[in-house]
Amino acid sequence: MAHTLYPRGTVKKIVKAHSNRALSRDVDILIFLHYALFMQELVKEASIASKQAGERGLSARSVRKVREGCLRGFKG
Template sequence: MSRLYPRSSLRRAVREHSNGCKVAKTADILVYLNYMTFLDALLREANIEARQAGDKTIRKRHIDKVAHTVLHRFRG
């Protein structure tokens, strides 16, 4: 099975941003899954925005238009 993401790099980044708190061994997996869920929601909303504008492809302006609402939904 191929790797989906560089686990050691993500684990190191999570550890560096934890500010000295103990982090579970599987925290990097949860961070990655949350990231992928966010990207999926962002692209889904941008696709809806593009279709409403009459475009067949997602462009930067569509992502910019929906980014605020999707970020608001994923606030911690």
């Protein structure tokens, strides 16, 4: 039995409801991978920002500071 990291059917239903378009068979996998890359970039940039601010660890403030830039980089 294969384990998935997320409910594939639920992701497809949500995307289909918001897009009103037909979806390819494995579109949910691409969405999940894109999300994982975005989160990786967000944490990396927030870590850099928190170090520059002299903080010991990652903070919500450092994440908010870099959020817009990371979102712009992943806009489709």
